[in-house]
Every structure is written in C-alpha cells, then in structure tokens.
Amino acid sequence: MNTWIKAGRDGGFGYSVPSDNLVAAWKKRYQEQHDLRYKYSVIFRGDTLVDGLIADGATSLEGITGTPRYNYKVYIPKNEQTNIKGGGWIHMVEQNERLYRYSDLLLIDAEAKFRLGDKAGAAVSINKVRVRAGEPPLAPSDLTLQKIWDERRFELAFENDRYFDLIRTGQAKTVLGPRGWQFPKNVFYPIPQNQIDLSNGKLTQNPNW
DSSP states (O other): OOOEEOTTTSSOOOSSOOOHHHHHHHHHHHHHHOOTHHHHHEEETTOBOTTSOEEOOOSOOTTOOSSOEEEGGGOOOGGGEEEOTTTOOEEESSOOOOSSOHHHHHHHHHHHHHHTTOHHHHHHHHHHHHHHTTOOOOOGGGOOHHHHHHHHHHHTTTTTOHHHHHHHTTOHHHHTGGGTOOTTGGGSOOOOHHHHHHTTTSSOOOTTO
C-alpha cells in the first residue's frame, strides 16, 4: 500500500520550488516536444513517486498558485535513505553525486559555436542534450540563441544556473525586473563592509550599493 509523504517531514525539501512560469512553460514544452525532464524534475501533490509513495505535499508554499509542487531532482527514494542519529537529516545512499554536468558543457559549446557562426556544430552539441531528454533534434537552420538559452533553463532547472544565465544573457531586466531586480545595481553583489574595512579602504563598494 502506498503511504503519504509530507515535505519537511520525510525527507522533503522546501527550497527551489518550481515557479508558476517555469511549470507553465515546461508543461507546454512537454506536450509539444515530449520533454521527459518535466516528468522527472517536478513533483505535484498526488503524484506517485519512483518508490511507490504518493506526494501529499505541504499546506502552503510561497510564490505559486494551483497544485503544490516540489523539486523532484533532490528527492531521495525511501530505499536509499538512512536516518542520521540526532540530526533528523537524510543520508544519501548510492546517490548519483554530480561533480560536473556534461550537458552543461555541451550547451556551453553549442552557444560558443553559434556565436562563432558554426550553426552545424552548435546543433550537434545541443541535440545530444535534446535527444537524451526525448525531444526531437533541431536543424542548424532552426537554431537560435534563445533556443539554446531555453534548453539551459530546462536542463539545469533547480541547479543554481538560471539567475546567472539571465544576467549574462541580458534577460534579467525583463524576467527579474518585476520581482524587484534593478539594473545595473543587481548585476553585481555588494562587497561586504567588513571586507572593505579589512582592506583599509583599498576595496571600494560596487556602484549603486
């Protein structure tokens, strides 16, 4: 019999909650391009998980509407969990610990080749990622920078790349601006005041901070 799990009680995580925008865009991509990453990256309340448990969910989450949902990438199946005494944390057993993402390298290569005018080479790299995810390959003539950036968004979701990609590609003003992100202030983090003090004034604060 399946049992119910609650985020925060049985090894659930409350950070990197899939946003409304991401879920809507990813669901559309799954329906149109059969992007299998959607089914293996986002848990919805009521879903049956890989170990047969059913996601019960939390009573409320910030920043989303509709069905509560979670980051599936960090879920550890019950048969791979052991409780650490006294800490209440879950110890990962036989977990696939990623030291470097080959797909990230492929998408970096695709963007670099596209910018250098090698659309054929860029297509080879991005299609290695797309085909593995269940998507149809792109022809070199159909490839754009935005499609490469979009591929990064879905491939690297919840892995702390999106924010920096938005800044690097100049999309932050449009995507993050409505959330209070300011240009050019937030392009850089502020330098901690204690580091400025320790430098005896040799370090100066970044502009607009």
